[in-house]
Amino acid sequence: MQNYILKYKAHINVEWCNQSRSIKYLFKYVNKGNDRVTVEFYKTTTDDAVVFQDDDTINHVLNRETVGQSMFNAWFVANKKFKETSLLTYIEMPTNFVWKKDIREWHPRKKGFSIGRIFYVPPASDDDKEYIDVINEASYWSTAHSLRKLFVLLLTSTSIIRPENVWNQYVGIVTDLVLTEEEKKNFGLFELEKLLRLQNKSLKDYPPMPIPTIDNSRLVQNHLVFEELCYNHEQLKEDAEVLSSKLTKEQSFIYDIVIQDISANKGGLFFVYGYGGTGKIFLWRALSAAVRCKGQIVLNVASSGIASLLLPGGRTAHSRFAISIAINEESTCNIKQGSDLAELLIKTSLIIWDEAPMMHKHCFESLDRTMRDLLRFVDTHSSTKTFGGKTVVLGGDFCQILPVVPKGTRQDIVSSAINSSYLWDSYKVLRLTKNLTLSSVPNGGNRQALQEFADWIATIDDGKMGGRNDGYAEVEIPKHMLLPS
Known part of the structure; x- marks a missing residue:
């Protein structure tokens, strides 16, 4: 009695529906028909069956003569028998060779040309x-x-x-x-x-x-804390010295105030107000290096993903503090007492939050309530301190993007900004006014023109252009600033 090998290939209809309103999907699925199986029999050249015993050793199973080898294994055998196969990849085999199903071997193609199908070889x-x-x-x-x-x-x-x-x-x-x-x-x-x-x-x-x-x-210990403590402190110390030496007088003034606040553990709140080009990012880098080189933790966050990429170890505020997307005046962050993130916040010395004006005030208030609650086990007076007594530095420019309020009026947008929060009275506002981008421009007429243009833009930002106004004013652009058609 000759042995026959049963080979099957299942055709299973698998579909994915990601819209509940796609009614026609239901009708198509009902009428698609049954699942089908293609069965193929072929005659073997040996009387041995493709079976092995449970107690057979691995070497015995692997080294035994198999009844029918796969296309892929037979390709290796063909490489030993035929010289021309050395010029062909496995995918190219059907162009010059024919697969003999009955004997499970590759043989040279004698005539014609065909694009054959070969079985998939998993990685x-x-x-x-x-x-x-x-x-x-x-x-x-x-x-x-x-x-x-x-x-x-x-x-x-x-x-x-x-x-x-x-x-x-x-x-x-x-x-x-x-x-x-x-x-x-x-x-x-x-x-x-x-x-x-x-x-x-x-x-x-x-x-x-x-x-x-x-x-x-x-x-x-907490893996989040561990990540924040794994910086090269010696390298950071060098970076801090280099960065602090390049600070302007305005930046040095803010730098010293923040460092002193951290050293005294005062838990102060600061808002660094400066338009683009005044060196806020450079200040954040100097502060981060100075604090981290002492083995302390700094959390750098930003209101947008692009801004967070400019910060050392930066993350978006929503990601770092687990702030809810749908937020209101009573919301808190999704941080559980005793969690890894809670421990990270407890051990943090400084929080730097860039592009703060574009974030809704409820986000800051949510973090404030959460931190007051988390820190009560290490400080019994944390409930009376903003952000539980941690030093927090916010930065940004109110003349840029403000919080987005869907279908909100001007009053709705203004009232949602950080300076409308109950926290604002606790902030100490520090200003950066010097445009550092001009420092790279050599002295001369071009630099003077750029300085004049920067000052003019800053005057508009501050609402000083066009006389007394309620937010709306007509501003005439000087002719020498216009490009002729």
């Missing part, structure tokens, strides 16, 4: 060198967090054959942390585990991948 059938090269290439321009996400993607897509080998190549890439090699590995594993948990998976699902240990006191 896991290859080695992992390609993925190691991809990660190494991405390391030149990508962040460590993005590299970890890439590695998790490769893990969850089962693309890697031996993930532990790729991991060993990947560890050395993260060099921006002041840690030992063992601590780097442990920290990276913690971060990978955190990303995998978002997909209901764990490193335990991918043996023999290593698992993060918890016997290291520097890594047991």
Whole structure:
């Protein structure tokens, strides 16, 4: 009795509907017909069946003569038998060779030309060198967090054959942390585990991948706090000295006030008011370096994603403080007492919030209420202190974008700004007025013209142009500032 091998290929109709109002989808699904299976029989050239016993060793199973090899495996065999196959890739095999189904072998094509179909070879059938090269290439321009996400993607897509080998190549890439090699590995594993948990998976699902240990006191602590403390303090100290030496008198005045407030733990509130080009970002960088080089935590946030990219370690305010999208006068941030984010805020020394005027006042008030509540366990008087007693510096220009109020009137927009909040009376307003972009322009007529134009724009911003007005005024543009048609 001859053996027959049953090969099946399932045709399963899988559809995705992302609109509940797509009624015709329901009718199409009802009338689509049954799922179908294509069955194919072919005659074997041996009497051995494709079975093995439970107690067979792996070597015995792998080394035994198989009844029918796959197209891919047969391609390797053909490379040994035919010289011309060395010039063909696996995809190009059907152009010059014919697949003999009955004997499961490739044979040279004798006549004609055909574009054949070959079976898909999963990436896991290859080695992992390609993925190691991809990660190494991405390391030149990508962040460590993005590299970890890439590695998790490769893990969850089962693309890697031996993930532990790729991991060993990947560890050395993260060099921006002041840690030992063992601590780097442990920290990276913690971060990978955190990303995998978002997909209901764990490193335990991918043996023999290593698992993060918890016997290291520097890594047991809150991972958010750990990230903020992993800066190179020596490098930051050098940066702080260089940046502080380049500050203008206005910037130095603000810099000294903020640093003194942090040192005295006064928990002051400051608003740095300056239009574009006055050096607010440069001041934020100097303050961040000066505080972080002492091993203290600075949280740099901005009201928009683009502005946050200019800040060292910047994040959007909504992301960092878990501020609700739909917000009102009674809202609080989605931060639970005892959580990692709560501990981070408790240990923070300075909060810098750029582009503050474009954010609704309820966002600041929400964070204020949350921090007063979170800090009550470390300071019994936190409920009476703005932002729980933390030093907070806001910056921006009220002449630029104000909070967006859908269908709101001018009064609605003005009343939603930060200077209409109950917090505003506690802020000390500090000003930057010198346009630093002009410092790079050599002395001469061009610089004088640019200074005149900058002063004219600033006068309009301050509402001083056009005489006394209620917000509306006619401004005549000087003729020498106009470009002729």
